[in-house]
Amino acid sequence: MSEQALELRDVRGPSALGGGARRALELLYLIAATEFKRTYFGTALGYVWSLARPLMLFGVLLAVFTQAFHLGSRVPHYAVLLLLNIVLFGFFQEATSTAVNSIVNQESVVRKTQFPRLVIPLAVVLNSVFNLVLNLVVVFVFILAFGISPRWSWLLFGVVLAGLFAIATAISMILSSLNPRFRDVGIIWSVISTALFYGTPVLYAIEIVSRPLRDVVALNPLAPIFEEARKWVIDPHAPGAAAAAGGYAKLLVPIGIYVAVCVLAVWIFSREAPRIAEEL
Amino acid sequence: MAVNQEIEAPAGSERRARLAQAPVVIEARGVEKTFRIPHNRVDTLKERATNPWARRAYRELHALRDISFEVHLGEFFGIVGRNGSGKSTLLKIMSSIYRADAGRVRMAGRLAPFIELGVGFNPELTSRENVVLNGVLMGLSRREARRRLDAVLDFAELRDFMDLKLKNYSSGMMVRLAFAVMVEADADIMLIDEVLAVGDAAFSQKCMDFFRERRAAGKTIVLVTHDMSIVQVMCDRGMLIHDGARRYIGDPEETALRYYRLNFGGEVEGTRAHVVPDVNVRVVDAWLENDAGERVDNVEQGAPLGFNVVVEARHELANPGFTFEFLTADDLRVFGISRTLELSPGQPDRLAPGQRVRVSGRIQNPLLPGRYFVSCWISRNRAHGDLALHILRLLDFVVYGTRRAPGSVSVESDVRAVPEPLPEEEA
Numbered sequence: 067m068s069e070q071a072l073e074l075r076d077v078r079g080p081s082a083l084g085g086g087a088r089r090a091l092e093l094l095y096l097i098a099a100t101e102f103k104r105t106y107f108g109t110a111l112g113y114v115w116s117l118a119r120p121l122m123l124f125g126v127l128l129a130v131f132t133q134a135f136h137l138g139s140r141v142p143h144y145a146v147l148l149l150l151n152i153v154l155f156g157f158f159q160e161a162t163s164t165a166v167n168s169i170v171n172q173e174s175v176v177r178k179t180q181f182p183r184l185v186i187p188l189a190v191v192l193n194s195v196f197n198l199v200l201n202l203v204v205v206f207v208f209i210l211a212f213g214i215s216p217r218w219s220w221l222l223f224g225v226v227l228a229g230l231f232a233i234a235t236a237i238s239m240i241l242s243s244l245n246p247r248f249r250d251v252g253i254i255w256s257v258i259s260t261a262l263f264y265g266t267p268v269l270y271a272i273e274i275v276s277r278p279l280r281d282v283v284a285l286n287p288l289a290p291i292f293e294e295a296r297k298w299v300i301d302p303h304a305p306g307a308a309a310a311a312g313g314y315a316k317l318l319v320p321i322g323i324y325v326a327v328c329v330l331a332v333w334i335f336s337r338e339a340p341r342i343a344e345e346l
Numbered sequence: 347m348a349v350n351q352e353i354e355a356p357a358g359s360e361r362r363a364r365l366a367q368a369p370v371v372i373e374a375r376g377v378e379k380t381f382r383i384p385h386n387r388v389d390t391l392k393e394r395a396t397n398p399w400a401r402r403a404y405r406e407l408h409a410l411r412d413i414s415f416e417v418h419l420g421e422f423f424g425i426v427g428r429n430g431s432g433k434s435t436l437l438k439i440m441s442s443i444y445r446a447d448a449g450r451v452r453m454a455g456r457l458a459p460f461i462e463l464g465v466g467f468n469p470e471l472t473s474r475e476n477v478v479l480n481g482v483l484m485g486l487s488r489r490e491a492r493r494r495l496d497a498v499l500d501f502a503e504l505r506d507f508m509d510l511k512l513k514n515y516s517s518g519m520m521v522r523l524a525f526a527v528m529v530e531a532d533a534d535i536m537l538i539d540e541v542l543a544v545g546d547a548a549f550s551q552k553c554m555d556f557f558r559e560r561r562a563a564g565k566t567i568v569l570v571t572h573d574m575s576i577v578q579v580m581c582d583r584g585m586l587i588h589d590g591a592r593r594y595i596g597d598p599e600e601t602a603l604r605y606y607r608l609n610f611g612g613e614v615e616g617t618r619a620h621v622v623p624d625v626n627v628r629v630v631d632a633w634l635e636n637d638a639g640e641r642v643d644n645v646e647q648g649a650p651l652g653f654n655v656v657v658e659a660r661h662e663l664a665n666p667g668f669t670f671e672f673l674t675a676d677d678l679r680v681f682g683i684s685r686t687l688e689l690s691p692g693q694p695d696r697l698a699p700g701q702r703v704r705v706s707g708r709i710q711n712p713l714l715p716g717r718y719f720v721s722c723w724i725s726r727n728r729a730h731g732d733l734a735l736h737i738l739r740l741l742d743f744v745v746y747g748t749r750r751a752p753g754s755v756s757v758e759s760d761v762r763a764v765p766e767p768l769p770e771e772e773a
Contacts, residue, residue, distance in 0.1 A: 072369050072371065072419070072454045072455065073454055074370070074371075074373055074452035074453065074454045075452060075453060075454065076450065076451070076452050077439070077440060077442055077451040077452060077453055078442070078445070079439065079442050079444065079445025079446065080442050080443060080444070080445060084442055085442070085485065088487075089482065089485060092482050092487065092488050093479070093482055093483065095488075096475075096478065096479050096482060096488070097479070100471055100475050100479075104470065104471075174465060174466070175465070175466050177443065178443065178461040178462055178465040178466065179441075179443070179459070179461070179465055179466045179483055180441055180442040180443060180459065180483075181466075181483065244391075247389065248389060248390055248391040248394065249389050249390055250390040250391050250392055251391065254391060340445040341445075343438075343443050343444055344381065344444060
């Protein structure tokens with residue numbers, strides 16, 4: 067053992083990134099990569115399965131909203147917009163709902179090894195990201211097939227993905243770290259995320275919603291993400307986030323909520339991380 | 347060499363003196379840990395929301411109180427205590443699984459904790475993936491972990507199964523893999539909790555061999571155990587924890603003695619066969635000989651066993667009795683030998699401190715081929731049937747030969763199988 071290795075270092079106990087950031091990153095990579103391989107190479111229909119769900123949901127919703135509610139005629143490119151929205155929201159929902167039980171499911175690892183706690187929900191979100199990217203390939207094939215030509219603003223779609231990824235990660239951190247203590251977090255979240263689904267312009271476009279509901283939607287931190295995605299990718303004439311909220315000043319409310327959720331996530335997670343092993 | 351327990355030679359004291367001078371690699375100062383156990387566990391947000399002001403009453407469990415100790419480089423350090431004494435909590439704090447409420451723990455070097463054998467294995471992954479993951483978990487980089495993979499798979503003899511998911515492994519294969527991971531961990535400090543509690547006799551034998559090898563290689567090991575024979579034989583120093591507090595630290599024999607006292611000292615009921623709270627005999631040497639007087643650890647089937655044990659009384663020992671049991675690898679007793687001191691007329695039936703006794707002789711060997719162990723019980727005050735020393739696995743040896751039969755021993759018999767004449771056919 068070298069002299070340097072003999073230097074005593076503090077053992078600080080478990081934490082979000084306990085054991086060093088490099089080790090946490092390597093663990094994250096290994097877990098996400100093996101999980102990815104398992105999903106897509108483990109079964110012959112791996113990729114087909116992961117596509118089947120959003121596509122079937124898309125088919126049903128498209129039929130209902132164009133045939134029964136005639137939304138299609140009022141929203142330009144409604145079909146592809148719906149598909150894009152479903153895939154994006156599907157990512158958010160999949161990541162957060164899988165994350166709820168992620169730490170509880172990894173009980174033996176958490177209670178018996180020095181495992182950086184943050185890696186567990188992060189691996190879940192990352193796995194949903196892989197899924198999302200593969201689904202987006204299909205979505206863009208549809209977009210091109212529907213006659214929308216590529217534009218420079220497509221590059222801004224990366225901002226949309228980053229925004230969605232960050233809030234999905236933040237909520238996953240909150241849910242996964244509170245779940246060991248409060249076992250009904252999952253049930254509560256399934257109700258909230260259903261409400262979010264209808265409170266976000268996924269099935270509809272913001273301009274066709276009337277006043278009181280529109281004010282509620284304007285508070286939703288997810289709404290600006292979907293509105294910008296629509297404007298940048300599908301319809302440059304669609305109202306962007308600011309227009310939908312009714313001005314840049316009003317846009318500060320959902321952005322404020324968004325930032326608050328992220329800060330809260332970091333605070334809750336780092337507060338809970340050292341104690342998770344004892345709560346399980 | 348048939349002697350399985352490492353014998354405390356004078357080199358032992360030199361070793362201890364040298365270790366005491368070695369740099370400190372683990373330092374714990376005033377470590378405290380309290381668990382709050384609520385009387386009514388509130389574990390849903392709904393309950394919390396419906397009675398937000400309900401008084402939450404806790405019972406405080408002081409798992410650790412003001413624990414301080416140091417471990418030196420190359421030391422084999424034993425932590426002993428009864429169930430619930432806090433020893434596993436301490437190990438978990440050292441392994442960064444729990445956070446101490448107060449106090450400070452510092453360590454030097456890379457640490458490999460083994461709270462359980464095969465912990466962190468994911469049954470859905472292949473053994474190749476699991477071994478790499480496990481390596482990274484123990485602080486190796488991915489590249490180092492991949493490099494280690496070959497060594498682990500070779501040691502476990504599982505190379506042909508490396509792409510099989512762990513859930514399809516037999517329990518034997520799983521233990522082999524987990525053990526190989528531990529052997530190849532090659533960390534500066536190993537923290538081990540009761541790994542020996544799993545597995546059969548052959549497995550715990552393998553563990554002991556591994557410990558001995560690590561110890562000889564100058565690795566630092568902290569072992570949490572209730573097995574006092576390991577403490578006495580392997581450890582350089584021991585620490586006794588009781589009710590979360592440090593009761594003793596130092597000499598392993600003394601640690602074991604105090605542990606026994608804690609466990610059995612207060613017992614008044616159970617007058618018969620209760621354990622004497624003293625560890626006052628130690629085994630100096632134990633071996634098997636062949637007819638030529640050479641020490642052997644493999645014995646031919648049917649060849650007599652030259653049995654030799656030398657023990658030394660540490661304190662005065664009245665009316666000592668010696669029982670040796672021959673066990674199969676599955677811990678089944680095959681036979682035993684009990685002896686008391688052979689005394690000349692007028693000689694008192696007791697041993698003075700430091701006095702040695704040699705138990706030896708030839709034993710007719712009825713054992714069938716296989717692996718056997720000899721365990722030893724030494725009692726004093728035979729009338730009360732109490733026990734002074736119980737060393738598990740004093741010796742182990744293999745009987746080789748070709749005549750196999752069911753069971754563990756062959757016995758003399760003239761049992762024969764003779765065909766009877768056919769009955770006359772009726773016309």
